Amino acid sequence: MLLNPRFNKLCTWRESDQLSLLSVSLRLVSTNFHPQSKPIRFFKAFATMVKAITVHELGGPEVLKWEDVEVGEPGEGEILVKHKAIGVNFIDVYYRKGVYKAEKLPFIPGREAVGVVTAVGQGLTGRKVGDLVAYAGNPMGSYAEEQILPANQVVPFPSTLDPILGAAVMLKGMTVQYLLRSCFKVEPGHTILVHAAAGGVGSLLCQWGEALGATVIGTVSNEEKAAQAAEDGCHHPIIYTQENFVERVKEITKGQGVHVVYDSVGKDTFQGSLECLASRGYMVSFGQSSGMVDPVPMSVLAPKSLFLTRPSLMHYTTTRDELLRCAGEVFTAVANGVLKVRVTKTYPLSEAAKAHADLEARKTTGSIVLIPDNS
Ligand SMILES: NC(=O)c1ccc[n+]([C@@H]2O[C@H](COP(=O)([O-])OP(=O)(O)OC[C@H]3O[C@@H](n4cnc5c(N)ncnc54)[C@H](OP(=O)(O)O)[C@@H]3O)[C@@H](O)[C@H]2O)c1
Numbered sequence: 607m608l609l610n611p612r613f614n615k616l617c618t619w620r621e622s623d624q625l626s627l628l629s630v631s632l633r634l635v636s637t638n639f640h641p642q643s644k645p646i647r648f649f650k651a652f653a654t655m656v657k658a659i660t661v662h663e664l665g666g667p668e669v670l671k672w673e674d675v676e677v678g679e680p681g682e683g684e685i686l687v688k689h690k691a692i693g694v695n696f697i698d699v700y701y702r703k704g705v706y707k708a709e710k711l712p713f714i715p716g717r718e719a720v721g722v723v724t725a726v727g728q729g730l731t732g733r734k735v736g737d738l739v740a741y742a743g744n745p746m747g748s749y750a751e752e753q754i755l756p757a758n759q760v761v762p763f764p765s766t767l768d769p770i771l772g773a774a775v776m777l778k779g780m781t782v783q784y785l786l787r788s789c790f791k792v793e794p795g796h797t798i799l800v801h802a803a804a805g806g807v808g809s810l811l812c813q814w815g816e817a818l819g820a821t822v823i824g825t826v827s828n829e830e831k832a833a834q835a836a837e838d839g840c841h842h843p844i845i846y847t848q849e850n851f852v853e854r855v856k857e858i859t860k861g862q863g864v865h866v867v868y869d870s871v872g873k874d875t876f877q878g879s880l881e882c883l884a885s886r887g888y889m890v891s892f893g894q895s896s897g898m899v900d901p902v903p904m905s906v907l908a909p910k911s912l913f914l915t916r917p918s919l920m921h922y923t924t925t926r927d928e929l930l931r932c933a934g935e936v937f938t939a940v941a942n943g944v945l946k947v948r949v950t951k952t953y954p955l956s957e958a959a960k961a962h963a964d965l966e967a968r969k970t971t972g973s974i975v976l977i978p979d980n981s
Contacts, residue, residue, distance in 0.1 A: 658750035662712040664704035667962040680727035691773035692976040693718030716748030718777040720769040742777035774973035779936035782810040784922035794819025804831035812838040855882040873897035948972025
């Protein structure tokens with residue numbers, strides 16, 4: 607007798623063999639797969655299929671396909687999570703286009719979600735079915751109704767918070783936490799420059815930066831975004847599509863320059879950002895929404911003894927302690943009102959292509975979130 611763990615079904619060896627044949631044939635007809643799926647155990651009756659967004663070829667938003675994929679069962683140290691809300695981040699665009707290389711094709715994009723644990727791997731303690739959890743970062747594959755995750759990559763999600771808000775703030779909020787508290791430690795009296803100040807990360811950088819006592823200068827592409835940035839604590843919004851942001855920063859800082867630039871725009875702003883920095887200022891180049899930054903000669907740092915870093919969230923949340931501390935500070939900042947998360951639009955998961963098109967066309971402000979059709 608064998609116990610089928612998913613269907614809780616006892617079966618004889620003969621039945622089991624038949625089921626295994628069925629399982630094999632199901633695998634043969636199934637062309638799609640979930641990157642984290644485990645090989646089906648030989649006695650498993652039916653492949654568990656869920657809906658997901660897949661990328662079979664790199665390209666524009668149209669390469670995002672809505673398909674049935676097979677999700678396996680959680681192995682040792684793993685959990686199965688049914689998603690309630692999924693964050694959309696610019697990094698998802700980089701992988702879809704091939705700016706960052708996925709390990710293989712096809713793949714399921716997405717690096718952030720909030721959901722409920724529906725199964726736990728053998729021997730796992732500390733997580734149980736029914737737990738509400740959130741994750742941001744590794745592994746990729748959150749654009750799916752369900753996903754298998756390493757249990758040590760998720761954090762408990764407070765039941766007092768809305769999962770949609772959680773999916774809007776996990777990755778972006780944790781990014782802002784490490785940028786402002788670790789990468790360069792912002793203190794009262796600092797002047798900071800934030801590019802794309804009305805975007806998902808930018809909006810939170812303005813809010814938290816202001817709360818830390820910094821003078822916040824922000825760049826945005828239009829009047830509406832400037833008004834939003836001002837609401838979020840940006841003291842000096844600059845419309846960089848109409849004004850020369852380098853000249854404006856010099857005026858605002860009376861020629862002193864800023865202590866740190868948080869530059870996620872990349873190609874179009876990098877050079878100007880260096881010019882905005884004060885002597886011994888920090889150039890934090892943490893993204894490239896406008897394209898990859900050209901190679902930088904060391905000599906550009908010398909005239910002002912500048913510091914340059916190209917940080918990544920995953921390197922600031924490497925240990926379990928770092929992850930819990932970073933996420934904990936974000937949840938606290940939300941709970942005590944330091945961060946007012948802007949969820950400006952939600953899309954059904956099946957319409958992820960529309961969400962990507964809007965994000966890339968600079969039509970979005972704040973965070974956008976995908977909602978699984980079965981959530
Ligand atoms: N390194 C890390 O750890 C880390 C972690 C999270 C995010 N990031 C980076 O942070 C950035 C922001 O991510 P997000 O998800 O919050 O996106 P987002 O800021 O909401 O969207 C990107 C914004 O960039 C601006 N932009 C300027 N030129 C652009 C162009 N040519 N095409 C598209 N957008 C352009 C637009 O704002 P305007 O219209 O106002 O110019 C746009 O709204 C991304 O570069 C992302 O890679 C890095």
